Each structure stands twice: as C-alpha cells, then as structure tokens.
Amino acid sequence: LESKKDLDSKLQELCDLLKEKVDHYDWVGFYFKNGQKEELKLGPYAGAPTDHTIIPFGKGICGQVAVSNQNFVVPDVKAQDNYIACSITVKSEIVVPLFVNGENIGQIDIDSNTLDPFTEEDERFLEFVNGEVAKIL
Ligand code: SME
Numbered sequence: 001l002e003s004k005k006d007l008d009s010k011l012q013e014l015c016d017l018l019k020e021k022v023d024h025y026d027w028v029g030f031y032f033k034n035g036q037k038e039e040l041k042l043g044p045y046a047g048a049p050t051d052h053t054i055i056p057f058g059k060g061i062c063g064q065v066a067v068s069n070q071n072f073v074v075p076d077v078k079a080q081d082n083y084i085a086c087s088i089t090v091k092s093e094i095v096v097p098l099f100v101n102g103e104n105i106g107q108i109d110i111d112s113n114t115l116d117p118f119t120e121e122d123e124r125f126l127e128f129v130n131g132e133v134a135k136i137l
Helices: 002-019 059-068 120-136
Strands: 027-033 039-048 053-056 072-074 093-098 105-113
Touching: 002 027, 002 039, 002 120, 039 105, 039 120, 053 059, 053 093, 059 072, 059 093, 059 105, 093 120, 105 120
Parallel strands: none
Antiparallel strands: 027 039, 027 105, 039 053, 072 093, 093 105
C-alpha cells in the first residue's frame, strides 16, 4: 500500500492536470467518505479553496452522489435546490462516484464556470479516470 503522502501528491497532480488541460474544468477535486462517519471529506483539489471541506451524506450534489452511487450532471446549478455553492462563478457541476471493489468510496467533483458544458464524453472520461485512481488506492 502506498503512503497517504504519495497518494495525495499523485491525486494533486491529477487535479492540476485536469483543471489545466480541460477548458471547461475550473475546479477539480476529490471527496472521500470519512471513515465510519456519514460524511465526505475533501481530499486533493485544484482551484479556489472551498469552505466545504466536510459534506454530510445527502447534502449538496456531492452528498447526494455519496448515497445514490450514480453520476450527477448539473447543467445549471441555479436549477438545483439541494446544491452547496462553493463559488459564485460556478455555473455547472459534474460528480462521478469512485468505486473500489464495487464500493462507492468517494468521488471526483468538477465545477465549471460555463453553463451546460458536460457531455456523456465527460462522464465516460471521468469514469475512466476514477477507474485508474481506484487501482492506486
Ligand atoms: N457544489 C458541491 C459542493 C462542493 S464544491 O463544488 C467544491 C455540492 O453541491 O455538493
């Protein structure tokens, strides 16, 4: 097993790379289920710092994915009631769960300052990325 420091630095590089290389990715981060607690905890991320380092299951887009185990694409965050705003510049969001041995252990969360930019291609790509991440966890 890799040390947490090595793992975090790899995930950090990944977040930085995704944010830099994909135009419509303006904030990229990983949340992980926090031990036995019914909450997500922020891991490595690229983009503006967020106050939302802990998110209870069920709350916001991220908290909903923690319980639904399904991708959540939000073309327009203004149209969502159960949404936690991290920055006023964010217009859309995609959250894709991260499975290890079939168990949802966290997620990749991407915010965009563009309205409705996410396609099925993003979903497939981020599922692939999470699959690669799962191999090093
Ligand atoms: N918008 C998210 C909260 C996390 S921030 O985007 C970094 C949500 O509604 O769960």
